[in-house]
Amino acid sequence: MIKRYGEITAVAGLDLDVPEGTCVGLLGPNGAGKTTTMKMLTAQAIADEGELEVLGHVLPGDSKAARAECGVVPQLDNLDVTLTTEQNLLVFAHLYRIPRAERQAAIEWALDLANLRDRRATRVDRLSGGMRRRLLIARALVHRPRLLLLDEPTVGLDPQVRQELWALIDNLRSEGTSILMSTHYIEEAQRLADTVTIMSHGSAVAVGPPAALVAEHAGAQAVEVYGPPARLMEVEGAARAQGLRTRRTGTSVAVLGNGHGLDGERRPANLEDVFVVLTGEEIV
Amino acid sequence: MNGRLERSALSGVLVREVVNFSSFWKSTTFSSTVQPTIYLIAFGFGFGSLVTTVDGYDYVEFVATGTVATGVLFASVFPAMFGTFVKFQFQRTYDAILAAPVDTEELVTAEALWIAGRAGAYGSVPLLVGMVFGLDPAWGMLTVPFIGFLAGFGWGSCGIMIAGIVKSIDGFSYVSAALLTPLFLVAGTFFPLTQLPHWAQVLGNFNPLFHCVQLVRHASFGWQGWADVGHLAVIVGFGLVMWRLAIVFLQRRLID
Numbered sequence: 073m074i075k076r077y078g079e080i081t082a083v084a085g086l087d088l089d090v091p092e093g094t095c096v097g098l099l100g101p102n103g104a105g106k107t108t109t110m111k112m113l114t115a116q117a118i119a120d121e122g123e124l125e126v127l128g129h130v131l132p133g134d135s136k137a138a139r140a141e142c143g144v145v146p147q148l149d150n151l152d153v154t155l156t157t158e159q160n161l162l163v164f165a166h167l168y169r170i171p172r173a174e175r176q177a178a179i180e181w182a183l184d185l186a187n188l189r190d191r192r193a194t195r196v197d198r199l200s201g202g203m204r205r206r207l208l209i210a211r212a213l214v215h216r217p218r219l220l221l222l223d224e225p226t227v228g229l230d231p232q233v234r235q236e237l238w239a240l241i242d243n244l245r246s247e248g249t250s251i252l253m254s255t256h257y258i259e260e261a262q263r264l265a266d267t268v269t270i271m272s273h274g275s276a277v278a279v280g281p282p283a284a285l286v287a288e289h290a291g292a293q294a295v296e297v298y299g300p301p302a303r304l305m306e307v308e309g310a311a312r313a314q315g316l317r318t319r320r321t322g323t324s325v326a327v328l329g330n331g332h333g334l335d336g337e338r339r340p341a342n343l344e345d346v347f348v349v350l351t352g353e354e355i356v
Numbered sequence: 357m358n359g360r361l362e363r364s365a366l367s368g369v370l371v372r373e374v375v376n377f378s379s380f381w382k383s384t385t386f387s388s389t390v391q392p393t394i395y396l397i398a399f400g401f402g403f404g405s406l407v408t409t410v411d412g413y414d415y416v417e418f419v420a421t422g423t424v425a426t427g428v429l430f431a432s433v434f435p436a437m438f439g440t441f442v443k444f445q446f447q448r449t450y451d452a453i454l455a456a457p458v459d460t461e462e463l464v465t466a467e468a469l470w471i472a473g474r475a476g477a478y479g480s481v482p483l484l485v486g487m488v489f490g491l492d493p494a495w496g497m498l499t500v501p502f503i504g505f506l507a508g509f510g511w512g513s514c515g516i517m518i519a520g521i522v523k524s525i526d527g528f529s530y531v532s533a534a535l536l537t538p539l540f541l542v543a544g545t546f547f548p549l550t551q552l553p554h555w556a557q558v559l560g561n562f563n564p565l566f567h568c569v570q571l572v573r574h575a576s577f578g579w580q581g582w583a584d585v586g587h588l589a590v591i592v593g594f595g596l597v598m599w600r601l602a603i604v605f606l607q608r609r610l611i612d
Contacts, residue, residue: 077612108612114455117612136457144455150448152372154379163375167368167456 073122075108075274082108084274085122088252090219095241095251097265097282099258099343105274106254107147110223113252114139127218140168143212147223149204151196157207158183158192161214168215178214185240186210202233209240213249220244222253226260238263258344268343272351282343289349290341291329297336298324307334319348361465365458369466372453384478388431392423392482396489399546411548413577420486421576422545424500425507425569428479429540432471432508436515437528440467440606445525450610460607468512468599475508476501483576496575503575503591507568510595513602520605544569564594 075083083105090096098106111117113126115135124131129138151160161179170178183189186206191199199207205225212220225241226234241264245251255261261268262282270278270285278285297307304325311318311327311334318327327334328345377384399419410418443449453463480501487493518531542549542556543565549557560566567587574580574587 075612111612116451116454116610136459139455140457142455144452146448146451146455148448148451150452152376152447152449155375159375163368163372164456166371167453167458169364169368169457 073109073112073119073124075105075112075117076120082274083112083119086269086271086275088269088276090250090252091267092218092250093245093248094266095245095253095264097261097268098252098254098271099256099261099265099268099347100254100271101256104271106256106271107223108274109271110144110221110252110254113221114142114144140215141218143215143217143220145209145212145220145222145225147227149208151204151207151211153197154195156193156195157188157199160196160207160211164211164214170215178216182210182214185213201229202236205229205233205237206240209237213244217249219250219252222251224254224256226255226257234260258342262343270343270347270350272347277350278346285346286341286343290345292341293330293338294341294345295327295330295334295336295338296321296324297327297334307336310334317349319345361462365462366466366469368456368458369453369463370470372449373467373470384474388427388478389481389485391430392427393485395423395426396420396482396485400489403546411550413573414490416486416489416491417577418548418573419546420482420489420491421573422543422569423482423486424479424504424572425543425565426540426545427482428475428504428507428568429511429536429565431478432475432511433515433518433536434532435474436467436471436512437519437531438525439471440516440519441522441525441528444519444606444610454610460610461603464513464516464603464606465599467516468509468602471512471515472505472509475512476503476505479504479508491576494576496577496579499575500572503568503571506588506591506595507564510564510591510598513595513598516602517598517605520602520609539563539565542566564590567591 073083074081074085086105086109088096088109098109100106108117112119112124112131115132118132126138127141129135131138152163155163158179161182162175165175165178183192186209188203188207188210191203196204196207209225222241226237229237238260241251241253245264253264265282267280268282268285269276278289280288297304299307304320307325307327308318316327316329318325326345327336328341328349396416396419400416404415407415409415444451450463454460483491483497483500518528522528522531542552542560543563544560549560549566552560567590571584571587571591574584
């Protein structure tokens with residue numbers, strides 16, 4: 073699919089497939105086209121070219137039927153802040169057309185899922201950041217969607233809350249919900265996604281399971297060398313002489329591969345190494 | 357993208373409004389009751405001591421019915437402009453609603469219906485306040501909430517359309533100063549159009565609010581036959597045109 077905004081091409085010929093029951097991660101820096109891709113899947117942006125099919129429905133014509141079976145967790149919190157936790161879920165139970173007889177049970181289920189049962193009567197503006205995120209996810213799931221679209225689900229949250237959400241998302245996937253998740257956190261993609269599509273400037277630069285991508289493009293391990301700028305330049309020269317690839321990360325140089333004789337911190341290679349190798353840019 | 361309006365989509369958007377309204381109905385009810393009261397007292401004492409009858413009506417009758425139209429305008433166009441803008445620009449509520457099985461057409465229609473309902477109810481308050489100041493009740497006044505509903509639908513849609521057009525929230529200042537203020541004054545609300553120069557009287561006939569004022573007065577003090585059918589037709593036509601335009605402009609704003 074292709075999407076242009078005037079001169080700018082936000083999504084330039086992206087192919088994306090989310091197999092049923094798996095979690096696919098869209099990984100890329102800000103401005104890579106992840107959010108635009110998400111918006112096209114709910115017909116809030118219309119593709120200029122290409123075909124989109126969501127859960128068997130062809131977009132944009134059948135998008136309403138597709139939207140009924142999708143849940144969306146937006147990047148920006150758009151809960152109704154003067155309403156309570158339960159009222160927010162009630163509104164979405166109506167918007168997603170849950171029949172009257174099943175509505176209350178669906179709300180209770182969502183409250184349990186997000187572990188917010190004892191906050192049901194609390195106004196949203198009195199919830200913590202982590203609780204709001206959990207409610208945002210519960211709101212997207214109240215109608216038991218087949219596909220969950222998560223746009224940067226843990227952006228701006230502290231590490232503890234992030235891990236809590238990871239457990240929640242992992243749990244959903246293990247129960248069979250298909251998930252498409254955009255993120256610019258390497259660790260998030262590596263932990264949660266069965267398959268990762270690495271995006272840059274609106275198109276996919278690599279697709280595959282995280283471990284396979286790392287093995288294929290970055291090798292098993294990397295050596296991180298810290299030091300003053302002069303020392304870093306020296307290391308870069310030495311590594312290139314050995315035929316190894318390097319990348320700068322501000323205060324250090326990462327040398328991909330074994331890097332014999334280099335005095336540094338050895339670590340497993342990761343998706344960020346893959347991204348940098350493939351595009352020459354940093355993700356964060 | 358425009359299809360048919362599904363009831364479940366409309367009711368979903370309306371439920372959201374109703375549940376939200378439960379958290380701020382007190383302030384809205386306060387302002388829409390106190391505002392016409394102040395108008396009635398100020399104009400009643402101010403002009404009422406200078407003039408006793410206007411256009412054949414007691415001044416309190418004239419102002420109370422004129423204030424209905426003002427109340428309908430204030431309860432529809434302003435909440436529609438600010439509410440719509442805030443909901444798509446700042447709260448991002450419309451992103452969430454349009455990700456659900458609701459299309460822009462349904463969203464706009466439900467919001468306009470909700471605003472119309474509020475305008476019909478709150479717009480009628482000045483009649484009740486007027487009765488305290490000596491306005492005689494009449495059976496025809498029972499139609500006033502419906503007139504307010506129809507006019508509120510048009511003005512609410514107009515507000516949604518304006519919100520879809522302006523680039524920033526400051527744009528509303530231009531709209532309310534240059535468009536809404538003259539419309540609200542050149543409508544026969546506080547003084548009859550016949551006091552104005554001829555050209556202004558002609559322009560006044562194109563003002564939907566003028567037709568709302570006339571219809572409310574005639575409902576309260578005696579129907580005027582075909583003239584009222586004409587007033588009603590203008591209000592309904594205005595509503596239909598604004599409704600469709602609101603959908604077009606908001607869709608342009610919300611869907612890339």
